[in-house]
Amino acid sequence: MVRDDACLKSRHELAIFSMQEVGIGVDLGSTEFRVGVFDYNTDALIREAKDKVPYYVQGNGIVTQCSADILAAVEKVFDSLQLNNYNVCSLGVGATCSMLVGKQEDQDVVPFNLVPREEKCHDILFWMHSAAIEETAYLNDTIDKSILSHFGGKLFSEMAIPKLMQLCKTYTKDELIVLDLHRWLLWRLSLKLGYKETIPINVANSNGIAHDGELFGWDEKFYQTLQLNKIYIGNRNEVAHSNQFGDSCIDCYTNWFQSWSSDMLDNTLFVVAGTSTCCLYASNTFNSFIPGVWGPFRDILINRKHNDIDENYSVYEAGISNTGLLLEKLYETHPAVNDTDIADFLKKIENDIQSIESRESRSIHLLVDRMFLFETSGETGLTFVKMISGCNSKVHEDSDPIDLILRYVVLIETLAFQIADVFNVLKLGNANISNIVITGSQAKNVRMLNIVDAVLDKIPIGTPDIDNATAGVRGAYRLGKAHQKDISPVSFSRNTTLRSHSTEKKFLPDIYDHLKRKYANYKTITKTNIR
Incomplete structure (x- = not known):
């Protein structure tokens, strides 16, 4: 990670005027790009701004986005926040589990249009994209069962790997590179803030399994079995892995980070109920496979820089699309x-x-x-x-x-x-869950909370006492600050309290x-x- 000389000079000159130290949290959801600016010393939210970002339903399971739309939203939001007036000390990014497709030219990624009939360049396969039906069936028949066990027993067509296989079949001579959307966005924002960073480089997680089946994080042996032809995961050049200015992850995890604390370990099911529903559970004593549930995943809560092969936090996820x-x-x-x-x-x-x-x-x-x-x-x-x-x-x-x-x-x-289904499947898998925390836009729906309460025999349910719309940027800010301080994003004291749903009618x-x-x-x- 290197800062431009001009930027270093500019930063030094502006420091004379005692610029306020801030951290940035970025949340790219299904239809909205949002940025929060936080006081780096008190963690208070100072300012926020947002802009709409569309996705495009092409038919036959094909759903896309355009990186140009995202970058236009970045320009609009960054300009409105006047970030040049702050000393930006950290950057955290959460984004949907979509994937960007491009062609590498030196240290730049040129957008690759996946829908040639469209005038705009559709270079992102959106998370809802589900066209890779044949590829999914092939992978489920050929991938080792020990790998499939990390995904509830089988992959499904909205995951990154089936989409990747479909790209391999469709574009055999184009020498494409693919990146998880959150990694690409972190890289572009770091460049915008003046940091000279290379195109993201793929590094395997400590157990060789990618989080939620995304593109980055698998061990090399897995990629070899896919026979990717001339499609590359991240930077295709052999360059040394360097420290990044910020950190990024799938958006369900940033929503988790903003209200998670160590006392939730082993006993709490965390539910992010928005456009889709993601249910998360973490343990440092339990690491078994659970049929129908994704996990265990590593290097999410700690060891995010992949330095510790003995990391023992297991994270599980179960989700329902289009809820x-x-x-x-x-x-x-x-x-x-x-x-x-x-x-x-x-x-x-x-x-x-x-x-x-x-x-x-x-x-x-x-x-x-x-x-x-x-x-x-x-x-x-x-x-x-x-x-x-x-x-x-x-x-x-x-x-x-x-x-x-x-x-x-x-x-x-x-x-x-x-939600009750996920809870019961985890319990059948011997997860020791005794309460539920629900966040996201659906957490405001008292009727839904009451029904969960009814069918699960009045299990304690809590909802964070913050605006659900800011949960993603708050969690992303935590992620970025933790990266700078070289600590876990969940080692901060909880900055939200939980409202007990027992007070509701x-x-x-x-x-x-x-x-x-x-x-x-x-x-x-x-x-x-x-x-």
Whole structure:
């Protein structure tokens, strides 16, 4: 890591004016780029800014992004924050588990257009991209079972490695390089801040297994079995690995870091419930494989610089794609929606539920007793199924507000049931979980929390007492500061307190029993196997 001479001179001159020392936390979610500026000495959030970043559904499971859109958001947000007025001491980045594709020219990455018919350069395979069906089946048939055990028993098409195999099959002569999106973004932001850093270099994790199946972190033997032809993981030149200014990871982990502390080790399931739902669990005493759950992964909580081969923290993850996204789709597509803001929509629908329950003299959940959601039709819609006399029939969408309300309730039940599924799978795998912490946009949904509480026999549930929208930048800031101080990102004292959900209004006892029965039916119908 080297700073430009001009930048060093500029920094020295500006230091005369006692520039405030800050750290930067960056969160690139599915549709938004957000930056937080934090006082480096007190960890207080000073300023933040954000901008929208789109993704593009091309059809047939192909979902892309454009790095140009991300870099445009970077320019806009950095300009608004006036970062030149600060002494930036650290940088942490969290981003979706997407992958960037390019061609290397010296120490630059030139975007490679994966959708030639488009005028814009689509050089990112978005995390929702699921077109590599054949490649996924091939990998599951050929990869050693000891590796697949780290991913609940099998890979699935949204993971980076099946996407990589599809690229190998499609582009045989292009000599492409691929990078995990968070590593590419960290590199570009470091350059923007004046640091001369090389294109990221792949380093294996201490157990040779990549976090969440991403591109970087596998041992060399694994890459050799893939026969990548002329596609390279990170920097294709043989250059020495140098210290980076900052650190980066997948965004679910930065959300975790902002409220995690050592007293949660072994006993807490952490749930990031946003566009998708990611459930995280860490232990330093438990390292067994759990069917249906990813892990154990290493070098996440500690040993992030890969110096300690004896690192003994095991991290597990289980997730469900397109969970919060289902609510967004309902809001965007149902003909009975009149609200212009999703927050207003959710508030109104809960008020309408109270009116219905008062009129019917029974819980709304009894009205959807035989209604389930267990399938989505790609990226374009939802499939609701009503069980009638043992037969399945689609519930057709209409403009009746009651139809909208019933669909909403079934969706919320499904989100809660999925969290309960993860909890129960971990418990069956002998994980010692005694409480749950839920963050993300769905953590504000009291109905969902109540349902989780009901089906898991009133397990303690906590939610961080911060704005969920800033969780990612707060965790990313922790990550970057920990990197500079050469400590674990979770060794800071917890800077948030947890609100106990026990203070919230709960269901009547008979509704608890009803929801438990429906959850049992849900498991039978869906035959869920969390991965």
